Amino acid sequence: MEQKRIVIFTKYLLNFMFYSGILVAVSLPYTLRLAGKYYSADFADHYISMLIIFFLSAVCGLIIVWRLKKMITTVLERNCFVDSNTKSLKVMGKAAFVIAVLFLIKVFILPTPATFIIVLTFFIAGIFSHVLSLVFSEAVRYKEENDLTI
Template identity: 30%
Template sequence: MKLYGKKSISEILVILLNIVILVGAIITFNVYYNTFWTNKDILAKSDGFIMAFLLTIGVICTFLIAIDLKKVAKTLVNKNPFTINNIKNLNKIAIECFIISGCYIGNIFYNINKYSYRFIYIDNRGIHTDTEPVIFFVAGIFLLILASVFKQALKYKEENDYTI
């Protein structure tokens, strides 16, 4: 199957991102409702505010990542990926990844006395990892590098367009 253009993996990615945004909105509503409305007595007032703040920032960034990725994928469908807008979108996604990583780290430090942070552990429910801050941080760095590669490719493309 083709990577870009019509009837390609890129077009499938756009469809998947639309589904992710829709399902994400439904899940987000359920999480907010169950956490801050139905079970509001579980969280103390200060806990509730900080948790709501970190969750909201993380959720907003997650949706922005999906929206910006969709914009990039659409340029792949249109066979024109090396644009200034894609460079800007990749840089935005990198920043959003760093913000999400910061939210995870903030959550770890805020709740340091309530639970122990474990990089990876196994219990009767399966294998678990608390590697999200690292994953989002590394993804942010990778996206900054990818944006730089796109910038260089755009420069070469523009130079090639001026050549007879």
């Protein structure tokens, strides 16, 4: 029972993250202008490049959260080891790699310590998702073999 409550909480958290992520992505032109005005003039100097990098990263982040939402549905249905989850993990890994590359580009435009951490974090997340997709693929294969023998 406790585990199901955690899964349901995660589902609502992912919904919140997805819709608030859309708001953040849509408001980027405005918030970047504010950051350039009140936080650092570097944001104003590199407004277009930062807008492109942050917007594309936001889209990739939304793709990751969307795929997690799809996966949590299979957890609630008690049917985790399916091909759609394997595909979701592959897509999430690719999206994480894209974010890592985008922020690697940002290192050359506007380097900050946080940028290096973001590159490393999303690179590791991409590798993790790719490896986990391979594990899920094997689990799906075993499950399908097991379903056929029963």
